[in-house]
Amino acid sequence: MPVDSFSERVIRVIGKIPKGKAATYGQIAAMVYSPRAARMVGQVLRHLPRRMTAPWHRVINSKGMISIENLNVPKPEQARRLQEEGIAVSFRDGNYWVDLKKYLWNPK
């Protein structure tokens, strides 16, 4: 029996993000019925196994910035993965940015 843990729900929701779109942490938190647990979403991804095929790279913060740093996965890799999906990523002030107006996932 699979446990209906917060982590499982988060991973499940991330798997639904369509290619070429991006979602924010807060957005995902809201979708798992814990609108204030945005930070937790990041905590889940922090412990994500490397073999995970889930599109974790489509998750960014509310400003459209890639928040990753000094973890097992470097920022440039996430930026490149997004670009490969057709998402424009710009580099500003030492960080990568995505235009949320264009690429934010609009779930139903």
Added chain:
DNA sequence: GGTTTGACCCTAA
């Protein structure tokens, strides 16, 4: 068990 910790977000100054 309690305490600490964040891939964050929102508000106020």
Added chain:
DNA sequence: ATTAGGGCCAAAC
């Protein structure tokens, strides 16, 4: 417009 501070809540310790 930018910056600073506090809240959040589940997982890790």
